Amino acid sequence: MSFLGGGSKPGAAVNSDRMEMAVQELDMITDVFNRLVSSCHNKCVSPRYAEPDLNKGESVCIDRCVAKFFEVNKKVGEKLQSVGNAAGGGGAFGMQS
Amino acid sequence: MSFLGGGSKPGAAVNSDRMEMAVQELDMITDVFNRLVSSCHNKCVSPRYAEPDLNKGESVCIDRCVAKFFEVNKKVGEKLQSVGNAAGGGGAFGMQS
Amino acid sequence: MSFLGGGSKPGAAVNSDRMEMAVQELDMITDVFNRLVSSCHNKCVSPRYAEPDLNKGESVCIDRCVAKFFEVNKKVGEKLQSVGNAAGGGGAFGMQS
Amino acid sequence: MDFSQLNPAEQAHMSKVIEKKQMQDFLRMYSNLVERCFNSCCNDFTSKALSSKEETCVMNCTDKFLKHSERVGARFAEQNADAMNAQQQKF
Amino acid sequence: MDFSQLNPAEQAHMSKVIEKKQMQDFLRMYSNLVERCFNSCCNDFTSKALSSKEETCVMNCTDKFLKHSERVGARFAEQNADAMNAQQQKF
Amino acid sequence: MDFSQLNPAEQAHMSKVIEKKQMQDFLRMYSNLVERCFNSCCNDFTSKALSSKEETCVMNCTDKFLKHSERVGARFAEQNADAMNAQQQKF
Incomplete structure (x- = not known):
C-alpha cells in the first residue's frame, strides 16, 4: 500500500510515472462511482426498506x-x-471522460 | 469479528501477501470502529453539550x-x-465472524 | 498550525522516520483544510446558487x-x-500550535 | 478506462493493483452498508437485541443496496462507453 | 484481531504498521473532533471570536466525545472477544 | 508548514510527495464538487436530461465553491502565519 514514497524500483519496463497516473485514474473513477452510488441511493431509494426489491419508480429514478x-x-x-485554462497552462484539467 | 478468515500456512520470512491481508484486516477493523463511534454518537449523545460527562441514559444507550x-x-x-455463494465460488465473501 | 512540533536535528541523508512525520503533518493539514472548507461552506453559503459570486454576507461569514x-x-x-499529560507521558499529544 | 497505452509489464502490475483495490472496495462497501442499514433501521435503544422488525429492515436494506449498486454499475458502464465513443469520434 | 499465525518477522513488521496507524488514527480523530464540535457549537457568525457559551460547548463536546469513544472501545473489545470465543467453539 | 529542518535530499523528496498530493487533492475536490452540486441542484428525476434551471444552478454552484475555497485558503494561510509567529515568540 505504499503509493507514497515514490519507491522507484529499477525495473526495466515499468514506468513508475505512467503507473502512478493509471493508479490515480483508477482511484478517481472509484471515488466518483462511490459518490454516484451514494447520491442516487439518497435521491431514489426510500429508507423504509419495506421490501427487498427495487420497485419500478425507484428503478426508473436510478437510471x-x-x-x-x-x-x-x-x-x-x-x-x-x-478556469484552469484562464489561469494559465491548465494541463492538469483534462480529466473528465 | 475476524473479517478475513482463512488460516495461513506457516512461512519462513516475511510473506508480503499475508502481510497485506493483515494490514487490510486492520484497516477494515479501524473503519468499522470509526463508523461505530460516529453512528452511536449520533444515536445516543445529545448535541447540546450542556455538561462534560455522559449521563446515565446516554451511557446505557451507547452499550x-x-x-x-x-x-x-x-x-x-x-x-x-x-449472495457470494449463490453467485459462484464466493471466495471473496468469507469475511464475517 | 505546526501540528507535529519538535524541531529535528540536521541529518545527512533521507531519514525515513522524519520523512514520514512530515508526510503525516501534510496529510493532517490537508484533512483539516478540507473539513474547514466543507464546514464553512455549510455554515455560510446558501445552497440555492442563484448567482455565481459570493455575496457580501457570505464573504464576511466565511472570514x-x-x-x-x-x-x-x-x-x-x-x-x-x-488529557494526554494527565494520562501519563503524553508524548503523542504535543501537536497543536 | 483504457490501459492499452501501458506495456505488458505495466499491465501485469496494474492487474495486481486492481485486484487489491477490488478487495479494499469490497471491504469498504461492506462497512458502509452496515453503517447505512444500521442508521436507517435501528432507532430504538430500549433493548440491546435486534427486534424482528429491525432485522427485516436490515435484510431488505442489504438486498436493496446490492441491487441498487448493480443497477448503478450497469448504467455507469454504459455511460462510460458512450463517453469514450464520443471522445474517439473527436480525434 | 489475531496475529498469532504470523511469524516473528511478520509480527515485528506488523507492530510498526500498527504504531504508524495509531498516529494516523489519532490525527484523524483530532480533526474529526474539531469538525464535529465546531459544527455543533458554532452557529453565530456575527462575530469572529468564540463566545464563552460556544467555548463551554466545545470543551464539553470534546470531553464527552472522548468518554464516548472510550466506552464504545470497551464494548467493542468485549464484543470482539465474544465473537472470537464463539468462533473457536465452532472448530 | 515549515520544512526547513529537513535536509536538501529530504526537501527534494518532500516536493515530489507534495506535487503528487496536489494532484490527488485536485481530483478529490473535483469529485466532491460534482457530488455537492448534484445534490444541491438536482431534485427532479422525471427526466434524465439536465433542465436549464438545474444547469444554471450547477454552474453557479461550481463558481461559488471555487471562490469559497480560494477565500478560505487565503484566510487559512493568514491564520497559519499568525500561529507560527505566535509560536516563534514563545521560544
Missing part, C-alpha cells in the same frame, strides 16, 4: 439519476477546465 | 447501540456471504 | 467562520494535550 450525475460531472469538468 | 451494531454487522455479513 | 474554526482547533488541541 435518470445516473444520467444526470454524468451530465453534472461533464459540466463541472468543463468549468474547471475553462 | 445497547454497540451490541445492535454488531448484530447488524453479523446479519449483513451473512447476507453478503450467501 | 469569521475560518477564524472561529481555528479557535476551536486550538481549544480542542489544548484539551487533548491536557
Whole structure:
C-alpha cells in the first residue's frame, strides 16, 4: 500500500510515472462511482426498506439519476477546465471522460 | 469479528501477501470502529453539550447501540456471504465472524 | 498550525522516520483544510446558487467562520494535550500550535 | 478506462493493483452498508437485541443496496462507453 | 484481531504498521473532533471570536466525545472477544 | 508548514510527495464538487436530461465553491502565519 514514497524500483519496463497516473485514474473513477452510488441511493431509494426489491419508480429514478450525475460531472469538468485554462497552462484539467 | 478468515500456512520470512491481508484486516477493523463511534454518537449523545460527562441514559444507550451494531454487522455479513455463494465460488465473501 | 512540533536535528541523508512525520503533518493539514472548507461552506453559503459570486454576507461569514474554526482547533488541541499529560507521558499529544 | 497505452509489464502490475483495490472496495462497501442499514433501521435503544422488525429492515436494506449498486454499475458502464465513443469520434 | 499465525518477522513488521496507524488514527480523530464540535457549537457568525457559551460547548463536546469513544472501545473489545470465543467453539 | 529542518535530499523528496498530493487533492475536490452540486441542484428525476434551471444552478454552484475555497485558503494561510509567529515568540 505504499503509493507514497515514490519507491522507484529499477525495473526495466515499468514506468513508475505512467503507473502512478493509471493508479490515480483508477482511484478517481472509484471515488466518483462511490459518490454516484451514494447520491442516487439518497435521491431514489426510500429508507423504509419495506421490501427487498427495487420497485419500478425507484428503478426508473436510478437510471435518470445516473444520467444526470454524468451530465453534472461533464459540466463541472468543463468549468474547471475553462478556469484552469484562464489561469494559465491548465494541463492538469483534462480529466473528465 | 475476524473479517478475513482463512488460516495461513506457516512461512519462513516475511510473506508480503499475508502481510497485506493483515494490514487490510486492520484497516477494515479501524473503519468499522470509526463508523461505530460516529453512528452511536449520533444515536445516543445529545448535541447540546450542556455538561462534560455522559449521563446515565446516554451511557446505557451507547452499550445497547454497540451490541445492535454488531448484530447488524453479523446479519449483513451473512447476507453478503450467501449472495457470494449463490453467485459462484464466493471466495471473496468469507469475511464475517 | 505546526501540528507535529519538535524541531529535528540536521541529518545527512533521507531519514525515513522524519520523512514520514512530515508526510503525516501534510496529510493532517490537508484533512483539516478540507473539513474547514466543507464546514464553512455549510455554515455560510446558501445552497440555492442563484448567482455565481459570493455575496457580501457570505464573504464576511466565511472570514469569521475560518477564524472561529481555528479557535476551536486550538481549544480542542489544548484539551487533548491536557488529557494526554494527565494520562501519563503524553508524548503523542504535543501537536497543536 | 483504457490501459492499452501501458506495456505488458505495466499491465501485469496494474492487474495486481486492481485486484487489491477490488478487495479494499469490497471491504469498504461492506462497512458502509452496515453503517447505512444500521442508521436507517435501528432507532430504538430500549433493548440491546435486534427486534424482528429491525432485522427485516436490515435484510431488505442489504438486498436493496446490492441491487441498487448493480443497477448503478450497469448504467455507469454504459455511460462510460458512450463517453469514450464520443471522445474517439473527436480525434 | 489475531496475529498469532504470523511469524516473528511478520509480527515485528506488523507492530510498526500498527504504531504508524495509531498516529494516523489519532490525527484523524483530532480533526474529526474539531469538525464535529465546531459544527455543533458554532452557529453565530456575527462575530469572529468564540463566545464563552460556544467555548463551554466545545470543551464539553470534546470531553464527552472522548468518554464516548472510550466506552464504545470497551464494548467493542468485549464484543470482539465474544465473537472470537464463539468462533473457536465452532472448530 | 515549515520544512526547513529537513535536509536538501529530504526537501527534494518532500516536493515530489507534495506535487503528487496536489494532484490527488485536485481530483478529490473535483469529485466532491460534482457530488455537492448534484445534490444541491438536482431534485427532479422525471427526466434524465439536465433542465436549464438545474444547469444554471450547477454552474453557479461550481463558481461559488471555487471562490469559497480560494477565500478560505487565503484566510487559512493568514491564520497559519499568525500561529507560527505566535509560536516563534514563545521560544
